Amino acid sequence: MEMGFLFMSGAYGDPKGFQIEKMVMKKAGWKLSEDRYFDPDPAQRRIAHKIYGLIAGCLIISPHGHVDPRLFSEERASFGTPVDLLIIPDHYVLSMLYSMGIPLESMGVQPLDGGKFETDHRKIWKTFAANYYLFLATPTRIWLDYVFYKVFEVDKKLSADTAEYVYDHIQAKLDSPEFQPRQLFTRFNIEVLCTTDAAYDALPYHKAIRMLDWKGDIRPTFRPDSVVNLLEPAWMENIKMLSNVTDIDIVSFTTYLLALEKQRSYFKTLGATATDLSAFSAFTTELGRDELERIFQNALHREVNGQDTALFTGRMLIEFARMSVEDGLVMQLHSGAYRNHNELVYKCFGPDKGGDIPMQANFTQNLHPLLNKFGNDPRLTLVLFSLDESTYTRELAPLAGHYSSIKLGPPWWFYDSLNGMNRYFNLMMETAGLYNTAGFNDDARTFPSIPARHDLWRRATSNFLAGLVVKHVIDESDAYEMALDMAYRQAKRVYRLD
Amino acid sequence: MEMGFLFMSGAYGDPKGFQIEKMVMKKAGWKLSEDRYFDPDPAQRRIAHKIYGLIAGCLIISPHGHVDPRLFSEERASFGTPVDLLIIPDHYVLSMLYSMGIPLESMGVQPLDGGKFETDHRKIWKTFAANYYLFLATPTRIWLDYVFYKVFEVDKKLSADTAEYVYDHIQAKLDSPEFQPRQLFTRFNIEVLCTTDAAYDALPYHKAIRMLDWKGDIRPTFRPDSVVNLLEPAWMENIKMLSNVTDIDIVSFTTYLLALEKQRSYFKTLGATATDLSAFSAFTTELGRDELERIFQNALHREVNGQDTALFTGRMLIEFARMSVEDGLVMQLHSGAYRNHNELVYKCFGPDKGGDIPMQANFTQNLHPLLNKFGNDPRLTLVLFSLDESTYTRELAPLAGHYSSIKLGPPWWFYDSLNGMNRYFNLMMETAGLYNTAGFNDDARTFPSIPARHDLWRRATSNFLAGLVVKHVIDESDAYEMALDMAYRQAKRVYRLD
């Protein structure tokens, strides 16, 4: 597809009134506008700037994300090439390219069967750059442009023409000592970074970080998906690893619970304040102990089916709420994705390549058993994330606006975007109130996108609050307090990081 | 939580560009802006002011709400304390406070088991005031600020600091003759106020009001929930009361229908023009007479289950449509709430304490049986309310834009808010058209919130129409007619109050 400037031809009819000279692309001096993402109304924009001026420099609280802790435990850890850093691990990038017919192999993704894939990262980058227009108006482009401009100080807009220039520029930065992970951690102004770690993980990198003469606050998060989801192919191996790491022989549901509890304790010793579960749905159920033991024993013999799996997860959600009440770990629930919907991509390349699609969600009925057991317990904090925005006003805001245990996680995944944030603000706040929300999670997979994502949230926050001020829904003085809560304080409170 | 002004410290990074002096809160001279809730664009705001100037002073039509008629039948009725008036009966207020861990007992709500609760209303008010920041950007705060400023002429913004001042100020007003209910009725410019009354109610207060030398137009609304919902614990007692009040011995489904019809007639003699039913869903069904009689006889012996209850309600909805066709009472249907979701709160404090959560709704299939029987009958007016906004464009607007019987009730409950109204306008009007909507219902539980809620609707209406004018979707002259319809005429027409 030809994306260079298109001169008017007969094919486009009569473009009367169009001033050709206005369209000359200014290639020199590419930069991000300081007005970006603010509404154009001058009164609103003026106040948005004032609010943003207050929160732009706040330290970053990152209570949920997927950065590899090894980047910080190893002295000479490096991000590799621009493609290693920004393309291969980013399912947003891969999915969009794949949707336009670009094979994943050609973007450097290694097939599981050992098949061929592109290893020339400069070539991959050029393909990416030539297709960068596909990302126009997407959050991926907003994040990447921030990373290019603010993190790597790239001064040309990425396109087919500038691909090599940008590649070389970023590679040179990555090769410099200032771009080692720990240096960037400091430069990014991160107060605390939480990783996501399997339940059976011995957390060697977290231990190593604690030993360092380095002040970076990096904490694990207990994520038991791979030992809870009975349909997970590696479930049995994962259970064995959990046995090993805890020194508990998991032969029954009782020993399984003991192992989980012991490992949660261990995570806490390394700073964890939260857990996370990714479930198909928010279904919870009070299942009898006999039935539970039967399902568990069958699972140990790899006899599992969809219904038992759903019942087991539904029962474990209540069990995890009970553990959170007891040990004080904040409970996060991410639900609603049909994982690996594209079976071909899953078989060829494994999970997290973009083939996950949201489904209709239900929290009102599904969470009822859990909430009636623990929803009123002041010790429980349950942070809910949703991929079905129709639940925002219908279920999530009313639940959070009533139950003391529930806090609303920020807009997740497909909705971690400018419009997604605006919808979240406008749909949630009136009923839940700001103080039943959980601030921001960046959920980043690539480390340099952390400041990019917080910046977008802070700008969206500033603009939202400025809109309330100019409409006289709130006073300007309230807006400043709310901004600090949304950018910094609320995440720290809800995740018990203070 | 410390909500006083927060001076910049290291914890918040480098707040460059932030002008500290701009944040000084102007405590003196608190007032509501006359620009409130209008978009900031000067052209739109100018027209919004013109439209609002036309409708701000329109008489109030209040076709659906929960004000106690006794307030008007008794000469010396009083609203009690500010807490009696504004806190204890308001489930919006209670729910938000409860969601932040504040016990209902501490807010003056009496436990059903006779347990302790706070009775010092000044103390309750101080707790409320200290937590008033929780309501920032919520409709509750918009309504209360209106009540404070416009109804009680409070001149300081409510906060922990001003709590006692505001309490004393409001109490003094409440103690004055000008703040007796009938005086406020006149001052609020109410043309007609409809209450909500149980099907078995003898309507003594409505009768008494009619005897008074007072012109206030207050009408009952026939609400048979408590004799329709078979799972209602007091159903049998309610049936007995319905028997008593109608002098019809309810021993069969036939006598049950007769009693309901007789009582509807009685309500009409006291001015009723409408009925209302609150149902779990909009499910309707054509159930055979034998099956119906079987369920009814079982119910008389208190043998009920969920399925029979759903079938019975579904059949009764069609029966009520038939009665409306015959007696001309407008039929309202409020559906979609999972009532008493929080069982602990329900057991301790009873219903309507905030523990009701919306669910997915379906009108297209659910209403099909009813609509195919009566949907084309020119005598039927069926006003639909929804707690699932995803039904707005998908089901409700198309249904209202086709069936002559259907009118769309205004945004209800969680959506009776600035954003909720904007969504309703933008989602409904294009397909249903304004003239298939039912104007505004305030649905108020506290009497002084009536003008507050109508003012918000009228401001939202003015702003919406002004937006259409500046976008040249409608002409300015059309906007004025539409504004009068939305603020006053359409409610009067649809509820047959003219």
Add this chain to the structure above:
Amino acid sequence: MEMGFLFMSGAYGDPKGFQIEKMVMKKAGWKLSEDRYFDPDPAQRRIAHKIYGLIAGCLIISPHGHVDPRLFSEERASFGTPVDLLIIPDHYVLSMLYSMGIPLESMGVQPLDGGKFETDHRKIWKTFAANYYLFLATPTRIWLDYVFYKVFEVDKKLSADTAEYVYDHIQAKLDSPEFQPRQLFTRFNIEVLCTTDAAYDALPYHKAIRMLDWKGDIRPTFRPDSVVNLLEPAWMENIKMLSNVTDIDIVSFTTYLLALEKQRSYFKTLGATATDLSAFSAFTTELGRDELERIFQNALHREVNGQDTALFTGRMLIEFARMSVEDGLVMQLHSGAYRNHNELVYKCFGPDKGGDIPMQANFTQNLHPLLNKFGNDPRLTLVLFSLDESTYTRELAPLAGHYSSIKLGPPWWFYDSLNGMNRYFNLMMETAGLYNTAGFNDDARTFPSIPARHDLWRRATSNFLAGLVVKHVIDESDAYEMALDMAYRQAKRVYRLD
């Protein structure tokens, strides 16, 4: 209902601040504003004008609609009266009027039983004009005002007062040679127009058009609904027509498929590049061949039920995907309407009179079987349309942003409106990206509404992109390219019309 200007009376309270002279309706010189549908912000509006200046005159690509090809094959084809042209065939108009209690017979719709109906078109027009206020703020009025002003150069706003003037004005134009269909085709700047044609159609008008000494590019679209939906009353007759037109004796599922394939081939010879299916839902299923044959044989004996019908359609969707992979025809799927919901209207007047109501939709699970078979095939283009906007962010954008085969059709039916387009843009683009959308379909039933609908889309597009520019989400130079894609290029690409 009195809709003339309403002078203030006591009934409306005290309209303080209202300037009566501002409301004088300027009856002279009615015209559409050149700023229409643009946001009022001056910066955004300035850029919207620039973008619109570029695309307003682009040729029209109309890949999906319901214009009768006979209009162009016959030398002296005429549109009849204004009522023939604009009222009787337009279900948007009929539905709104019916919803306000105006009988369809009175609007010229002929009852199926041969009953009476109004035949005085001038009288019908006057009824319509007197009720034109019902359409305020609806897309129907936006389209009609365009048709009046731009196509027929009407210079007075339609109302009861101007009804006859407007009728005479339009009739005079329609009687002039310049308003013959082929003349308008040229004047409307249409590059290609695709019709919708039954699978059994011999396409005589398309053949005739190809023989003409006329350059108009009009192409058929293969629509097999009437031979796929087993519950269709005329299914057997339709099968016989398909047998006849293909010379294939349809006695089995195999011969049925052969006939469909042969007819697709035939459509291609007359320029078809696409097919379309209108299904109850997007349900797809891999049904065994034996089961399929059983259902088909039963259908040939008119033994059908709802479940078999759903299974059959679900299996046929996969079959049609397979055929598209083989013959290259773009596959369109319109799903989610409960057709003929109003049984009385259907029985009296037949389909397409406004009694179709959307339902909850599901694409994630429903399309899974089809996508796992053909979703990754580069030869397949599947254009999806939805009547459930809650699927936009939840399912459709994620599916299109991942599967190479999926493109998102423009907002359809109830959502083919200014707000509907804005929601579509804001909900879809961030995740799907512009290049996974299919540009615009006008879906017109009345020929003169084609330019009206494209103009609305182009204005909405211009305003949307201008909003992104002023918020610095995209650069102005990008906006011009995107605008050309949205107005012209993308429809041409996706529908393989280039």
